[in-house]
Amino acid sequence: MSVEDLSRLQFAFTAMFHYIFPPFSIGLGLLLVVFESLYYFTKKKVYEVITRFWIKIFAANFSVGVATGIVLEFEFGTNWATYSRFVGDVFGSPLAAEGIFAFFLESGFLAVLLFGWNKVKPGFHLFATMMVALGSIMSGFWIIVANSWQQTPVAYELVQDMNGFTRAVITDFWQVIFSPSSMSRFAHSIVGAFIQGAFLVLSVSAYFLLKKKHLEFAQKSFTIALIVAACASLLQPWVGHISAHVAYEHQPAKMAAFEGLYETQENAPMYLMGYVDEETETTHGIAVPGALSYLLSWDFDYEVKGLDQFAKEDRPPVNHVFQSYHIMIALGMFFIGITLLALFFRWRKSLFNKRWLLKLFVASVILPVIANQAGWYSAERGRQPWLVYGLLRTEDGISKAVSAPEVWTSLILFGLVYLLLLFVWLYVLNKEIKHGPESHAQMETDYRERHEQFDSLNESLK
Amino acid sequence: MDYQVLWFIIVGFLLTGYAILDGFDLGVGALHLFAKGDHDRRILLNSIGPVWDGNEVWLVTAGGALFAAFPHVYATAFSGFYLPFMILLFALIFRAVSIEFRSKEDMKGWRKFWDVAFSIGSIFAALLFGVAIGNVIMGFKIGSDMEYQGSFLDLISPYTVLTGVFNLIMFSMHGAIYLNLKTEGQLKERVKRWAFRAYYIFVPFYAITTFFTMLKRPEMLANFSFGLIEHIDEPHPLIAHNQIIVSVIAWIVVVLNALAILNIHRSLVKSKPLNAFVSSALMMMAIILFFALGLFPNMMVSNLSPEYNLDIYNSASSDYTLKTMFILACIGLPFVLGYTSIIYWTYRGVTKITDTSY
Numbered sequence: 001m002s003v004e005d006l007s008r009l010q011f012a013f014t015a016m017f018h019y020i021f022p023p024f025s026i027g028l029g030l031l032l033v034v035f036e037s038l039y040y041f042t043k044k045k046v047y048e049v050i051t052r053f054w055i056k057i058f059a060a061n062f063s064v065g066v067a068t069g070i071v072l073e074f075e076f077g078t079n080w081a082t083y084s085r086f087v088g089d090v091f092g093s094p095l096a097a098e099g100i101f102a103f104f105l106e107s108g109f110l111a112v113l114l115f116g117w118n119k120v121k122p123g124f125h126l127f128a129t130m131m132v133a134l135g136s137i138m139s140g141f142w143i144i145v146a147n148s149w150q151q152t153p154v155a156y157e158l159v160q161d162m163n164g165f166t167r168a169v170i171t172d173f174w175q176v177i178f179s180p181s182s183m184s185r186f187a188h189s190i191v192g193a194f195i196q197g198a199f200l201v202l203s204v205s206a207y208f209l210l211k212k213k214h215l216e217f218a219q220k221s222f223t224i225a226l227i228v229a230a231c232a233s234l235l236q237p238w239v240g241h242i243s244a245h246v247a248y249e250h251q252p253a254k255m256a257a258f259e260g261l262y263e264t265q266e267n268a269p270m271y272l273m274g275y276v277d278e279e280t281e282t283t284h285g286i287a288v289p290g291a292l293s294y295l296l297s298w299d300f301d302y303e304v305k306g307l308d309q310f311a312k313e314d315r316p317p318v319n320h321v322f323q324s325y326h327i328m329i330a331l332g333m334f335f336i337g338i339t340l341l342a343l344f345f346r347w348r349k350s351l352f353n354k355r356w357l358l359k360l361f362v363a364s365v366i367l368p369v370i371a372n373q374a375g376w377y378s379a380e381r382g383r384q385p386w387l388v389y390g391l392l393r394t395e396d397g398i399s400k401a402v403s404a405p406e407v408w409t410s411l412i413l414f415g416l417v418y419l420l421l422l423f424v425w426l427y428v429l430n431k432e433i434k435h436g437p438e439s440h441a442q443m444e445t446d447y448r449e450r451h452e453q454f455d456s457l458n459e460s461l462k
Numbered sequence: 463m464d465y466q467v468l469w470f471i472i473v474g475f476l477l478t479g480y481a482i483l484d485g486f487d488l489g490v491g492a493l494h495l496f497a498k499g500d501h502d503r504r505i506l507l508n509s510i511g512p513v514w515d516g517n518e519v520w521l522v523t524a525g526g527a528l529f530a531a532f533p534h535v536y537a538t539a540f541s542g543f544y545l546p547f548m549i550l551l552f553a554l555i556f557r558a559v560s561i562e563f564r565s566k567e568d569m570k571g572w573r574k575f576w577d578v579a580f581s582i583g584s585i586f587a588a589l590l591f592g593v594a595i596g597n598v599i600m601g602f603k604i605g606s607d608m609e610y611q612g613s614f615l616d617l618i619s620p621y622t623v624l625t626g627v628f629n630l631i632m633f634s635m636h637g638a639i640y641l642n643l644k645t646e647g648q649l650k651e652r653v654k655r656w657a658f659r660a661y662y663i664f665v666p667f668y669a670i671t672t673f674f675t676m677l678k679r680p681e682m683l684a685n686f687s688f689g690l691i692e693h694i695d696e697p698h699p700l701i702a703h704n705q706i707i708v709s710v711i712a713w714i715v716v717v718l719n720a721l722a723i724l725n726i727h728r729s730l731v732k733s734k735p736l737n738a739f740v741s742s743a744l745m746m747m748a749i750i751l752f753f754a755l756g757l758f759p760n761m762m763v764s765n766l767s768p769e770y771n772l773d774i775y776n777s778a779s780s781d782y783t784l785k786t787m788f789i790l791a792c793i794g795l796p797f798v799l800g801y802t803s804i805i806y807w808t809y810r811g812v813t814k815i816t817d818t819s820y
Contacts, residue, residue: 059562060562060563060566063515063558063559063561063562063563064559064562066515066518066558067554067555067558067559068555070518070521070522070551070554070555071551071555073522073525073526073529074525074540074547074551076529076536076540077525077529077536077537077539077540077541077547078540078541078544078547078548079541081537081538081540081541081609082537084529084533084536084537084540085533085534085537085608087533088529088530088532088533088534088536088537088779089530089533089779089780089783090783091529092526092527092528092529092530092531092533092536092779092783093530093783093786093787093790095525095526095529095530096523096526096527096529096530096531096787096790096791097526097790097794098526099519099522099523099524099525099526099527100523100526100790100791100794100795100797100798101790101794101797103519103522103523104516104519104523104794104797104798104801104802105797105801107515107516107518107519108516108801108802108804108805109801110515111511111512111513111515111516111805111808111809112512112805112808114511114512114818115511115512115809115816115818115819116808117818118816118818119808119809120808159780161776162775162776163534163608163776165534165608167533169779169780169782169783170780170782170783170786171782173782173783173786399537399541399544400541400607400609401538401541401542401544401609401610401611402541402544406544406545407544409545409548410544410545410548413548413552417552417555417556421555421559424559424563428563428566428567431566431567432566
């Protein structure tokens, strides 16, 4: 394999592996804020138990996310040096902003979140939880801003620098931040993260309910996460629609690949499922006629640009993109269905007796992960063959100083190390879940009481 | 002062923050296996528990700042030193997850594995940073296309190994001094002995490293030699116009640095751990200052021809970006210093094992 193929494989692998964790952090972060606010305002102990348990899960997830995230920042330089020279001006800025505005916030207050229970006042602890959640969302914001510029580059000019190197230079920083796709893609990814985090809570709570353990804990966790999951799932098609619309406007080849649309046509169909034969340039499957035209313009007669508008070498790999896009949408529909159904039973007060549904929730934890991965995959693969859409081809972005054996070495090592990490992460998560939350009796004194003791200790030290 | 100079200073500031902060937790990691018994090891881990992640963010942010402000340096360095950076990544990954996972399970083998991973990860990271600094001092085979033309083995020379080991010793000493601040009782006495031992190894190594640096690269002194040592290429106007002032300040820092090093020992003897820690931090700050001053305005020196040097001008982003990012940095950095202070203040005092500890 060439250095380009290897570097692409490595980046895809390390990015997708990393992308398992941040959505959990973002989604759980939001739920932690809800749980701890409930504790803070109702002062009910069960919410403290809930908050503390999920913070432990959050921490294990966060550390793997951090460890695998730094890899990606390095890889821009190690594997994609020519790209880095080309976009440093534009892409580096949000990356640096992510460090300054998000990571410091997140990591600083994480310390309070994890170890602060006996050190700070409850209000400050809640504040720290909010800051961690905010930090993880902001980190998502900046990285998606950077990525979105690659998808829909604006506010740049191509200049030759003093070394004779052509590169993109920012002309307006705010326009780069609010590039056409950044806000819709940000919203889409964050809502996807909320779903993923909420489904983790749903899965574990459903497991406890089935085992008839920690019932009060599990019912409360489940209900709150269910509301979050249902709201996010219902919001997602709307946000996703806007995102798809932007993709069509600015990256029509990508949209055409999403839907396997070769021929530019009015009344363009939308496939529920199917398969693209790239040899014969045909798409087979179950389609709703005119639906694509309608969704893109609210008009069945709207003419949608197909792949025939693009030279062969400018088309993304159609079938892969088509499949991942459809997996994402199908799963999105499933999340709406299952959460609404569960809400209905919850309202009827029969949810916690529906063992089949709880079992389904236990297993469903993996589905939002797949949906988020599939969404990311179709966004990134759909951008091919461009590294920066319309400006820089992927093959032109690779590092010149790196050899294939070097990338082989690192790729194999990443494979082994990440396999180990995944295994250990699952092992630790499983152990924490099996162990379950601390029961009320086990927690010797109430947090506020302990806190008063701590205050008086402080007083006596003065 | 132009934005390129300001960004040289900001990147330098971020790297200094990184060296001082992550320096001590890498040092704690390097010393980890010297601690016997589970309780002591947990104390060591928990002494850095609340802060190590934030410390590492200094590196991540420095990386981002380098990418934004000096993309050519970022691209040349990261792609040129592919394998060392990969090793560094694996070291940092293992370190990060070891801290989180180690105490999650009681089994002996489990804890042993993560103890070793944590320590080796820390040792490798400390060594690699030192080797990298050594290479920056010695210069690289950078061609006219700004690409590194050497091989992995070119990066390993007796001098760069020396700077690698020097850095490991410095971080270990810094870590031991930090532990001296965060522990109590018998453990405090033990880590104090480590600090003394590291100090006695550190001082001769400092002398040897300085000696060889001067021998191999006397031009590292050019910027603050009162004009006595010739520059390889044009000195920066800021240096040229203020030759005397820069030199005087630099030599004052040299003297203060020597005093800081002596004060480490004095404070340890007098059992003033905070004093020792501050001295050690100041000493590191001074070393980085000399290094930056020796290099300025270059960032990576080419051994093939001075024309191919990457300096703060030919490697920088556009003025517009540098300016915008400078404003962002001015807004962000006070916050960063704010949270960092809050966290260190919250976790001041001796480390104790509680129900939320690792």
